[in-house]
Amino acid sequence: MSLELNDTLQTLVDGLTENFSDKLIEVYQSSGDTFVRVEADSILEISKYLKEKQHFVFLCDVFGNDRYTSDERFEVVYNLMNLRTQTRVFIKVRVEEENPTLESVSSVWKAAGWNEREVYDMFGVRFENHPDLRRIFMPEDFEYFPMRKEFPLLGIPGSIELPNTTPDTE
Amino acid sequence: MKVTDINSRVNPQFQEKHQRSIYKSLEDKHTTIEDVDIDDPLNAKMILNMGPQHPATHGVLRLVLQLRGETIEKTKLDIGYLHRGVEKIAENKTYQEFMPYTDRMDYLSPYSNNVALCTAVEKIANVEVPDRAHYIRMIGCELARISSHLLWLGTMVMDAGAISFFIWTFREREKIYDIMDQIAGHRFTVSHSRIGGVANDLTSDASAIIKEFIGKFPQELKDWHGLLDRNRIFIDRNENVGVLETDKALDIGATGPVLRASGFAVDQRIIAPYAKYDQVEFEVPTRLEGDNLARYFVRMEEMKESIRIIQQCLDKMPKGPIRSNNAKHAYPSKDEVYYSMEGMIHDFMMTDTGICPPAGAECYHAVESPKGELGYYIQSDGTGHPWRIKINTPSFRNLQVLENILDGEMVADTVVVIGGVDPVMGEADK
Numbered sequence A: 001m002s003l004e005l006n007d008t009l010q011t012l013v014d015g016l017t018e019n020f021s022d023k024l025i026e027v028y029q030s031s032g033d034t035f036v037r038v039e040a041d042s043i044l045e046i047s048k049y050l051k052e053k054q055h056f057v058f059l060c061d062v063f064g065n066d067r068y069t070s071d072e073r074f075e076v077v078y079n080l081m082n083l084r085t086q087t088r089v090f091i092k093v094r095v096e097e098e099n100p101t102l103e104s105v106s107s108v109w110k111a112a113g114w115n116e117r118e119v120y121d122m123f124g125v126r127f128e129n130h131p132d133l134r135r136i137f138m139p140e141d142f143e144y145f146p147m148r149k150e151f152p153l154l155g156i157p158g159s160i161e162l163p164n165t166t167p168d169t170e
Numbered sequence B: 001m002k003v004t005d006i007n008s009r010v011n012p013q014f015q016e017k018h019q020r021s022i023y024k025s026l027e028d029k030h031t032t033i034e035d036v037d038i039d040d041p042l043n044a045k046m047i048l049n050m051g052p053q054h055p056a057t058h059g060v061l062r063l064v065l066q067l068r069g070e071t072i073e074k075t076k077l078d079i080g081y082l083h084r085g086v087e088k089i090a091e092n093k094t095y096q097e098f099m100p101y102t103d104r105m106d107y108l109s110p111y112s113n114n115v116a117l118c119t120a121v122e123k124i125a126n127v128e129v130p131d132r133a134h135y136i137r138m139i140g141c142e143l144a145r146i147s148s149h150l151l152w153l154g155t156m157v158m159d160a161g162a163i164s165f166f167i168w169t170f171r172e173r174e175k176i177y178d179i180m181d182q183i184a185g186h187r188f189t190v191s192h193s194r195i196g197g198v199a200n201d202l203t204s205d206a207s208a209i210i211k212e213f214i215g216k217f218p219q220e221l222k223d224w225h226g227l228l229d230r231n232r233i234f235i236d237r238n239e240n241v242g243v244l245e246t247d248k249a250l251d252i253g254a255t256g257p258v259l260r261a262s263g264f265a266v267d268q269r270i271i272a273p274y275a276k277y278d279q280v281e282f283e284v285p286t287r288l289e290g291d292n293l294a295r296y297f298v299r300m301e302e303m304k305e306s307i308r309i310i311q312q313c314l315d316k317m318p319k320g321p322i323r324s325n326n327a328k329h330a331y332p333s334k335d336e337v338y339y340s341m342e343g344m345i346h347d348f349m350m351t352d353t354g355i356c357p358p359a360g361a362e363c364y365h366a367v368e369s370p371k372g373e374l375g376y377y378i379q380s381d382g383t384g385h386p387w388r389i390k391i392n393t394p395s396f397r398n399l400q401v402l403e404n405i406l407d408g409e410m411v412a413d414t415v416v417v418i419g420g421v422d423p424v425m426g427e428a429d430k
Helices: A007-019 A040-053 A112-123 B016-028 B086-090 B095-103 B110-125 B131-159 B163-184 B204-228 B232-238 B292-316 B334-339 B341-352 B394-405 B411-421
Strands: A024-030 A033-038 A058-066 A074-082 A087-095 A101-103 A126-128 B045-050 B062-068 B071-078 B362-369 B372-380 B386-392
Touching: A007 A024, A007 A033, A007 A040, A007 A087, A033 A040, A033 B362, A040 A074, A040 A087, A040 A101, A058 A112, A058 B372, A058 B386, A074 A112, A074 B372, A087 A101, A112 A126, A112 B394, B016 B062, B016 B071, B062 B411, B071 B394, B071 B411, B086 B095, B086 B386, B095 B110, B095 B386, B110 B131, B110 B362, B110 B372, B131 B163, B131 B204, B131 B292, B131 B362, B131 B411, B163 B204, B204 B292, B232 B292, B232 B411, B292 B411, B334 B341, B372 B394, B394 B411
Parallel strands: A033 A087, A101 A126
Antiparallel strands: A024 A033, A058 A074, A074 A087, B045 B062, B062 B071, B362 B372, B372 B386
16 A cells, blocks of 8 residues: 655655654555554653654543454554644554553653553553552452453443441431 | 652552652652751642642643742643543444544534544545535634634633633633534534534524624733733733743654644644635734733734634535535435435444445545544444544643643642643543
8 A cells, every 4th residue: 555645754764764664564545644653662762762863742632442352452543744844644562461561652742641551451451660650440449440341331230349338327 | 768669658548559659750850858847847849739620720630839938840630530431432333423432522612623634534535525514614613713712711711810800701601502502503502513414504593693793702812901901900810821942742642722822833724734724814813922921912813813714604605515425425405305215224334324424445634623633543344434534632732731831830820820731631532
């Protein structure tokens, strides 16, 4: 499939090919959006490079995705924006199901802090060197990762402590 | 003076691990509680829990503040009290079935949320939308923006001490509810947008009351400007309060009016025009100060621009269909459903299976909701249900800003700063 890249994206792809040729896995487009998949261990270096050299200064979102495959099950997507040319690009990394860990990019974009907490909360992907890696929506006492595909839609009874419904009686 | 950590002093009764981890994270910000100084009892640190049940937090937001006297030294936010897992629900619904859930995300501007989902699905499934539907959507979105900003204005000014203002803004909101009732048949959760268009055309009554509203509303805005712009109390409460510096705003991921009040004219309507925003003229108000007063001016001017956009939409709106005529893409009209067999079959197929984007397709589409960039990432597996929907909500991102700008403020300004950031917990907690 041929790619239709504008100047910013072309510079981005050229820059990544030049500096991270062994880390770049694929570049593809879908519905007009451009996705770049890179090796998981290089995400911090590539983030720094994109912010400092390619002016992708605005991190819009970080989110997880459960591919439900036996290898490289979880995917983490970084939604970046270059405000000079107003171009959006998505950087993807994949991690294994067993003990998924990634390097945190909150040192590059402070905005990643809460988004990474959300990915951890929903999928159980841990971020190393994160300043405050706690669950964000669910309480700490909760033991499951609800956005994983095997988690039932109706939830797991008894998995979360609920308030006493008769507070006046001890 | 003895310094001790918090966790050894608290004894949480409920969800103990969760409470302890919040205090732990406060300690990681180097928070301590000191014992009372006998010589000066007022010179002591305390931890204040505010919310989740607190009228000024606009929902179920919980703040844990470390105070020294009246100054906030450290803040931690605890969100998730309204977490319903809508992304999980979305994976088990067809796209159209999920649309009414989006009303309940940012419940102050439901129309923008409907449009955000529908435009994202239209992008991934290549659905053509008729021009008239685009203009109706734009009118709805801009009315929703005014409605949302009116609630922000009322509550924010109320937080600053002026109660009667709340009643005046709600009188105007009531008119918008009536308009929504005429447009969509619902006052609050409108669910008017459909994939491929909108549910029904504007009636002549609806057009008439929209015209009446946009004729009278600018005068109201002018009156409010007259009351607040040079109001000593209002300015003292808001100027240099909750400052988000320009150089930090991007790094910390602010969006919407909060980002624009810090000097960046980032607006999805300009960056990536959807609907017919490239056909209308409007300004993107920005300020440089980054304080609460700047956010006030940005939102007030946005309301004025919204009126301009609605006016242009009414002028430019062409006649024609309001929904895609392709039975694989959109619901057929009720006339067809009731009077033809094919129409009924198509209606049934849309409800049962729904629209099926190509397998493996991915897309992200963002609209400018009143609170900022509201984006939907959709990944399809070729069935009528999405494999993954990620909703990038502006309130979530602005609350992260709030956690950082509260440090160093006065405790009495907390509610004003929350009001200025304007979070909606239904959206932040998803």
